[in-house]
Amino acid sequence: MIYLVRKLGAIALDLIEGLGRMGMFFFRVIRGVGRPPGKYLSTLKQVQFIGTKSFFVIGFTAAFTGMVLGLQGYYTLSKFGSEGLLGSAVGLSLIRELGPVLTALMVTGRAGSAMCAEIGIMRIEEQIDALECMAVDPHSYLITPKLIAGLIALPLLTAFCDVLGIFGGYLIGVQLLGVSGGAFMDGLTSSVVWDDVYMGIVKSFCFAVLMIWICTYKGYYAGLDEGNFGPEEVSWATTQAVVYASISILVSDYIITSILL
Amino acid sequence: MSSHNMIEIRGLDSHYKGRQVLFNIGFAIPHKKVTVIMGRSGCGKTTLLRHLIGLKPSESGRVFVEGQDMGSFDEKGMANYRRRIGVLFQSGALFNSLTVSQNIAVPLKVHTRLSDETIRIMSLIKLHLVGLADFLDYMPSQLSGGMRKRAGLARALAMDPEILFVDEPSSGLDPITAAGLDDLILELRETLGMTIIVVTHELESAVKIADQMVVMDRGNLLAVGTPDEIRSSQDETVLRFLRREAEEQQVNTESYLSRLLGRQYKAGENSTRRQGGVR
Incomplete structure (x- = not known):
């Protein structure tokens, strides 16, 4: 019994310590925005890495998701004779929900894991220690540009995902299944309002912060708790980063939706 | 504390994952001299270095920098x-993602307001100092082990430090390249008047470059003195280290079997069990 209480206490203490450390990590990253060196170039590089290089995978995901939505939506709506509402169904689903979530999940898998591994390797190869010894704040130098780049790239990628998804839905609904193009576009333009777009934007900003925060934090502290600095710790940190970031995105999606609805 | 000392360590203990790795370490590092901390692998040299550069906070004991x-x-x-x-x-x-010159430029860009051109010239000067002036735009992956160390040294010198810490300069290098690095360290002391602290297990290298030697064994300080004083030491462990003799392992059967079994082993346990089996 005492063993169980002690074990639970240790877990609770670890959890509180971990949350505190995560909070301090985030605070240091935010504080790094105004610190030298200038971050224009490194941020641009990160925008290219997170944004431009994700175009292809986001495009594919968006197009096929839109096409599936077109198919499923048509099947469901035709049961009620409401095929004309397909544009509204596809547009609202993508802009409010699927666009931000799918984009964030895909970017986590592609760029978040890479960021975690990059920072983790820097940790095990003493490069982060080297930065500290040069009195260079690693949070400001390494993580802050990634956070700024994520905040720029993710909303843009989300918008791209929305557009391509709607195009996919249009392609299937109008070109393949014979829904009227006018009805599709009319449903889309009349039902999608600014609040829907706003919700999508807010979500993509929140997901960007969560994804960069969790993935870089996991890489930064790779092996530090275990006291072992090897490839295994980096791979474990990367796996944890992707799982935790994905779960956080899905949970926060529910919370944001419930607040903004 | 003597004004001739740059760093002084007093009663420093250190733990790693609950295991004590440094025991009551205390010595002083003099100004503008080369101090070599040496000992066998795993004796706590690098842990001590991490305390000196502020990467590991001191749990008990103190490290003083100029008082x-x-x-x-x-x-x-x-x-x-x-x-x-x-x-x-x-x-x-x-x-790895930056060229050699960009590596050297990192501290300069953060701590100075020099123009890019000036930073590039300064990087070139530092690389010239370590004999890598022709490798300005090379990536670290394109350099050999010795070159990477010299490039690392150029980066460490970028801000013209007063104190230079060098961790295992000759590990993984061939004897000629290692000797070249030793000469470079001596040159830096002569020309730039730096206080240099070198951590190594290479005896030959240590004797060559040290003004002061600190010998460690299993987290304890064995001896501090000039290379001549260390060589004339009467301490058996120091002598064994200098003669490069492997230590005879005193095997405690009981503790060895306890480690193997993962529980406390009691003498005679085995014979009792065997008897029990016969019965």
Whole structure:
């Protein structure tokens, strides 16, 4: 019994310590925005890495998701004779929900894991220690540009995902299944309002912060708790980063939706 | 504390994952001299170095830098101290995504307002100092182990530090390249008047470059003195280290079997069990 209480206490203490450390990590990253060196170039590089290089995978995901939505939506709506509402169904689903979530999940898998591994390797190869010894704040130098780049790239990628998804839905609904193009576009333009777009934007900003925060934090502290600095710790940190970031995105999606609805 | 000492360590203990790795370490590092900390692998040299560069906070005991307690440094104080030091890590710790010159430029870009052109010239000067002037735009992956270490040294020298810490300069290098690095360290002391702290297990290298030698064994300080004083030491462990003799392992059967079994082993346990089996 005492063993169980002690074990639970240790877990609770670890959890509180971990949350505190995560909070301090985030605070240091935010504080790094105004610190030298200038971050224009490194941020641009990160925008290219997170944004431009994700175009292809986001495009594919968006197009096929839109096409599936077109198919499923048509099947469901035709049961009620409401095929004309397909544009509204596809547009609202993508802009409010699927666009931000799918984009964030895909970017986590592609760029978040890479960021975690990059920072983790820097940790095990003493490069982060080297930065500290040069009195260079690693949070400001390494993580802050990634956070700024994520905040720029993710909303843009989300918008791209929305557009391509709607195009996919249009392609299937109008070109393949014979829904009227006018009805599709009319449903889309009349039902999608600014609040829907706003919700999508807010979500993509929140997901960007969560994804960069969790993935870089996991890489930064790779092996530090275990006291072992090897490839295994980096791979474990990367796996944890992707799982935790994905779960956080899905949970926060529910919370944001419930607040903004 | 003597004014001739740059760093003084008093009663320093250190733990790693609950295991004590340094025991009551105390000695002083003099100004503008080369101090070599040496001992066998795993004796706590690198842990001690991490305390000296502020990467591991002291749990008990103190490290004084020119009379100031390092434990009392706040974030700004630590940053000020680190601006005065240069560290060459065992692996070189170069940033793989940056060229050699960009690596050297990192501290200059953060701490100075020099133009890009001036920073490039300064990087070239530092690379010239370590004999890598022709490798300005090479990536670290394109350099050999020895070159990476020299590039790491150039980066450590970028801010003209007062104190230079060098971790295992000759590990993984052939004897000629290692000797070249030793000569470079001596040259730096002569020309730039730096206080240099070298951590190594290479006896030959240590004797060659040291003004002061610190010999460690299993986290304990064995001896401090000039290379001649160390060589004339009467301490059996120091002599064994200098003669490069392997230590005879005193095997305690009981503790060895306890480690193997993962529980306390009692003498005679085995014979009792065997008897029980026969019965």
